[in-house]
Amino acid sequence: MCGGSCRWAGPCRQFVFAAPVLLSWWGRQIAERRCDALKEPVWVIRNLASELLGRLGSVATDALIGALGDDDFDTLSWAAKTLGAGHDATSVRNLLNIFDHHPDDNARICAIKALARLDVEFTVDLLILGFTQPSIAVRQAVVEALTRMTRSKVIKPLLISLFDRDKTISFWCEKTLKSLQYKALSSVFTLLVTLSESEAEKFNSFLHQLKPEQIEKLLQRERLQLADFDPEIQPEEEFVAVTLSEYRDLRDLLFQVKEQKGSDLHLVVGLPPMIRIHGDLTRTSLPPLTEERANQLLLPILTEDQRRSFSERFEIDFSYEVKHVGRFRANIFRQRGGVSGVFRIIPTIIPTFEELGLDRRIFEPICDHRNGLVLVTGPTGSGKSTTMAAMVDVINKARYELNRVIGAFPSDHQEQIRQELSGVLRAIISQKLMPRSDHKGRVLAYELLICNTAVKNLIKEAKLEQIISIMQTSHGDNMQTMDQSLANLVMAGACSQEAVLPHVSDKKGFPGLIKPEKTAAAQTAVTTRPSIPQRPVTRPGR
Numbered sequence: 001m002c003g004g005s006c007r008w009a010g011p012c013r014q015f016v017f018a019a020p021v022l023l024s025w026w027g028r029q030i031a032e033r034r035c036d037a038l039k040e041p042v043w044v045i046r047n048l049a050s051e052l053l054g055r056l057g058s059v060a061t062d063a064l065i066g067a068l069g070d071d072d073f074d075t076l077s078w079a080a081k082t083l084g085a086g087h088d089a090t091s092v093r094n095l096l097n098i099f100d101h102h103p104d105d106n107a108r109i110c111a112i113k114a115l116a117r118l119d120v121e122f123t124v125d126l127l128i129l130g131f132t133q134p135s136i137a138v139r140q141a142v143v144e145a146l147t148r149m150t151r152s153k154v155i156k157p158l159l160i161s162l163f164d165r166d167k168t169i170s171f172w173c174e175k176t177l178k179s180l181q182y183k184a185l186s187s188v189f190t191l192l193v194t195l196s197e198s199e200a201e202k203f204n205s206f207l208h209q210l211k212p213e214q215i216e217k218l219l220q221r222e223r224l225q226l227a228d229f230d231p232e233i234q235p236e237e238e239f240v241a242v243t244l245s246e247y248r249d250l251r252d253l254l255f256q257v258k259e260q261k262g263s264d265l266h267l268v269v270g271l272p273p274m275i276r277i278h279g280d281l282t283r284t285s286l287p288p289l290t291e292e293r294a295n296q297l298l299l300p301i302l303t304e305d306q307r308r309s310f311s312e313r314f315e316i317d318f319s320y321e322v323k324h325v326g327r328f329r330a331n332i333f334r335q336r337g338g339v340s341g342v343f344r345i346i347p348t349i350i351p352t353f354e355e356l357g358l359d360r361r362i363f364e365p366i367c368d369h370r371n372g373l374v375l376v377t378g379p380t381g382s383g384k385s386t387t388m389a390a391m392v393d394v395i396n397k398a399r400y401e402l403n404r405v406i407g408a409f410p411s412d413h414q415e416q417i418r419q420e421l422s423g424v425l426r427a428i429i430s431q432k433l434m435p436r437s438d439h440k441g442r443v444l445a446y447e448l449l450i451c452n453t454a455v456k457n458l459i460k461e462a463k464l465e466q467i468i469s470i471m472q473t474s475h476g477d478n479m480q481t482m483d484q485s486l487a488n489l490v491m492a493g494a495c496s497q498e499a500v501l502p503h504v505s506d507k508k509g510f511p512g513l514i515k516p517e518k519t520a521a522a523q524t525a526v527t528t529r530p531s532i533p534q535r536p537v538t539r540p541g542r
Contacts, residue, residue, distance in 0.1 A: 043434045061088045062439060068094055077110040084114030088282040089292055094121050099130065108133075115144035120292050121153045126160050131172035143176045151180065152212040159215065162192060163204045173287040182219035184324060191226060206230060208304040229526065236323070244284060250297045251322045256284075257345060258326055263381075264344050265328075269294045269337035278435060278441050279381065291338035298332050298341045302506055310334075318347075337349060357444040358387070362478040366450075367391050372426040375405075382432050383444065415462075425451045432503060445500070447482040450474070465508045482507075487513035 035458065044390040064086075067079035080098070083091045095118075100109040112130070117121050130142045145152050154176075161173040177185055182220045195203060206229040207215070213233050218224060227233070244256050255264045257275050264276035272286045289297075301320060302310060310316045315333040320343065322328070366374060374391070376384045409417050431446040449455065454470050471479045480488075486500040491514055505512045 004423065009453075010301065031510050056225070061086065061091055065091055065094045068098060073104065073107060076107055079112040080114040089118060089120050089290055091359065092118060092123060092292075095177070096126060099126075104383065105138050107134045108135075108138050112138070112141045112145045116148045119149050119153070122292055122295050124149065124154050124157045128157060128169060128173060131169045132166060139172055143172065143179065147179050152216060155180070155219070156207065156210070156212045157217055159188075159400065160204065160207050163200060163313050175490060182216075184219045184224045186222045187223040187225075188219075189535060195226070200228065205304055208430040210234070244286065246285070251325065252329060254345075257343070261516075262345070264342060267294060267297060267341045267343075269340060279435070294339050294341075298339050301330075312358060313389075335378050347386070351386060353390055356387060356390060358392070358446070359389070360480070363391070366427045366429075372424045373421075374426050376431070377430040384431065387429065387431060418459055418462060422451075422456040425456075425459070432482070434486070434495045434503070435499050437493060437499070443489060443494045444496075445482060445485040445503070446480075446525030447485060448478065448480055450477045450499060452477055452480050483510055484513060486510075490514055 005359075034273075061083070064079045064083050067075055068083075070076055070079070076098075080095060083095065092115065097110040099108050099115065102108050102111070111128070115127065121496055122147065127142050131139050133139065134210060145296060146158065158173045158265050160176050162170050164170050174189065191203075192200070196240045202493070203226055204345050206226075210218075211231065214231075218228060221228075225275050227277075241259075242252055243251075243257055244457060247253055247256070253265055253267075253273055254299040257263070262275040262277045264281075264371075266274040266276070266281065267289060268274075269289050271283070272288050274281050275284060276282070299307070302316070304449050306316055306318060308348040315331070317329070317331050320328045328344040329346060330341065330343050332339065332341040334340075343355070353363055378384050405421060406414050406417050420497070428449040429446055432443055434445050435441040436443050449471055450468065451459075452470075454465055454474075458464065458470070459501065468481065471481050472484070483504050483506055486504060487497040487510065490497050497514070501507065501510070
């Protein structure tokens, strides 16, 4: 590479940046010419062109997909064969289109063979539906394709399809399973004949809950009974931690979230897995997720009922636990790119007030109330649940703000609500997490309103705008505004003034809250807020 003083340094740098684009363009030009060679009548030329196109990899995919639409059957068959050998999953949907809609059975068989070589998991169910096609040759091609694919990908769908209402599908699935030659399959077929309707439903439910690896282990036995498939009696899987680059499944990614002291795992098709650490979403060094890989990671963890709900609503929230790793709040949703998921770790140890940066002398009296309402508010990911967890023994869990509570009712009922709220409300805590000045985490800033007599009267009289004045002057009741809390963090050296300023309400008056003598004398260390899981406000493509 040229040095900075070289007169060719600029052009060299431009060439380096342009090289990938030029190489890609050049590769596509070659691919288009080689695809033309697939039409040659000489078999040797076609075979050589196929080999050369295969070596070009994904660069040749678009040209080969275009060749699938050629009227010449030989061109189509060679293009399908080459796509299968190239292992580029982006061609799957084009091959499935031929499999489903092409009028020529021979073209369908070519697509089936290519799909088998690509070995993409989500195509298994679609291939099984091919057993309903009238051509026996196509059905037999599907059998051969499924037997060539990775067994862990096909065994579970094949067994579940034995219960299909279409007897043609169940017959050909049984035929396919027999060719896999598992020891216990004969006892499984015998079992199916003897099951009652309720037992058959139970067996089907068991199969949906088992992992393919568990099913494979069961089928290696000599004989099986219905009870052997019960998920509750399966041996516990041993979890062996691996590095991020060696990850195998969702459990390994969630382990990395815990290992890196993160709060969230984000899985989106087209992007690498991402981990939120100290509030910042960081991309891992892993390759972007394909639609197939996202399906492999997310769909197997759903139960049968969850799958049904997800297929109807395209989104589902649930709790997910990984033994030896932890519990997570999960949200799986479907968008234009495919299935995506967000997992937020649930801390197993409830933090203390001191660990959260909350003054025990102030917050314990709030917890001592035998009745009433305590509101904990704040934006997404500000640690509301963690704060409430520390107070959970004595207070109700609620997440409303004062104006929102009253405004949620019809205008003709708001007067009554104000009267009732003034009687039951005890305190409101509104909080945010701010980045530490040492970049080692986040620290809590909170606003505290104690509902004393003056506040209650203002609520009754609908003078909510005057409450801020009481908070600013009622230091004896340990009240404080968010601006005062942010100023305290700046004076303590926990946060920089630049970092907190966007969150300040009164920007003109804020400098007056920062007293130089207190800033210089601030020696008390501010506790780092533990990493708080944060759910994304927006989702790509939705």
